[in-house]
Amino acid sequence: MSVQAVYSTNKSVKDAVKELANKIDIQNPKLILFFASSNYQPTELSSEFKNTFKSSEVIGCTTAGEIVSGKMLSNSVVAMVFDKATIGDLKVEVIENLRQNPDVDPAFKNFEIHFGESMGEMDYQKYLGLVLIDGLSGSEEKLMEMIGTRSNLNFVGGSAGDDLKFKQTFVFANGKSYTNAAVLVLLKPLADFDIIKTQSFAVMKDKFTATKVDVEKREVIEFNNMPAIEAYSKAVAKTTENASTEFMTYPFGVMVGDEPFVRSPQQVSGKGIKFYCNIVEGTELTLLRSGDIVEETKNVLAKKIAEVKKISGLINFNCILRTLELQNKNQTEAYGKLFEDIPTIGFSTYGEEYIGHINQTAVMVVFK
């Protein structure tokens, strides 16, 4: 079994893909997964990848920064190459018109036809879904809910970025580029696989019930029956005017046992707070306090390596807010180094997908 991680910082699409191809040792890869800076021309990039790797399935998306074994990068393209002994079979599907009408049913029907098994019968330990989604579509929650109510399989992934320009993000599948779309891939790996979800937060005592929300706008208008920003300001001991400076340090979590599913505030909106993902009315949130991302990720990886002995490949969907925090703390080099000995690719996302849509989290797929 073989998985290879490669990267290029060459600014020319043609030269970058050529450089990647020259670095790849695997003959006739089954799957090529790539993450690229939005500074590459997207249509040209997707087309160049498929033209170069004609016999492989090729998928990817744009990013807000890239990750490869040992490094956090920007303005680059990273790719993971899987041989046939690692990924036995796969099917790629594209869901378009996400904002208007996200519908997973046609994709799921095609998965069933391809694998000859109904989605309901597929074993979550034998199949793994990847999802790459337009990070500016605002439709991640709807899509993940649809996936989650129709299947017990894990679909893991990230929201595409555009280097913090917040204008347009792209997902790629087999030579085409799409916006307002998601790429779903159902893998039937021959290698064992696992999922890591990790976030670096201490759980505080403060509880907030979202008593008035605008779900479509991802906005909480009231917490505990008071203007959301007032309730938040009190908890973080700031005035309502400067409370937003604490958003990255003190986000919220929907607690599932001891595990937070992070909801990150984005901006103040009147007296409400706009989030990076939606919050359903009545949901109880717990205030979180950020910790040491590098230390916590190091511990999680060490635990996983002790469990599986060797990781043959790792895909890291790492929230852009974590990347910004790492940059602020001058820790990007230390974070990249955590993955030095593991064939790794990843990207800084506009949101992470695992069971639902989450923020300030790293979701990783690990191939043993």
Add this chain to the structure above:
Amino acid sequence: MAGKIKRHLNEIISSVSNNNVILQNTTRTKLILKGLDPNNFNDNSEDDPVVLAKVLAFAKDFNVKLSD
């Protein structure tokens, strides 16, 4: 009347997970992220019609036929 919410949520979890413990936890998480934490209800929880309507909608989403 009381206890219907808990009973229905348990039915959804049991049906979706086919009593697999890992899938039970995943289904519970999906319900929590959709806005209803099964742990907040017990056999004595009042049959609040607003919450019950949510539970019925969830059952429909998950394609689960509830017993009553």
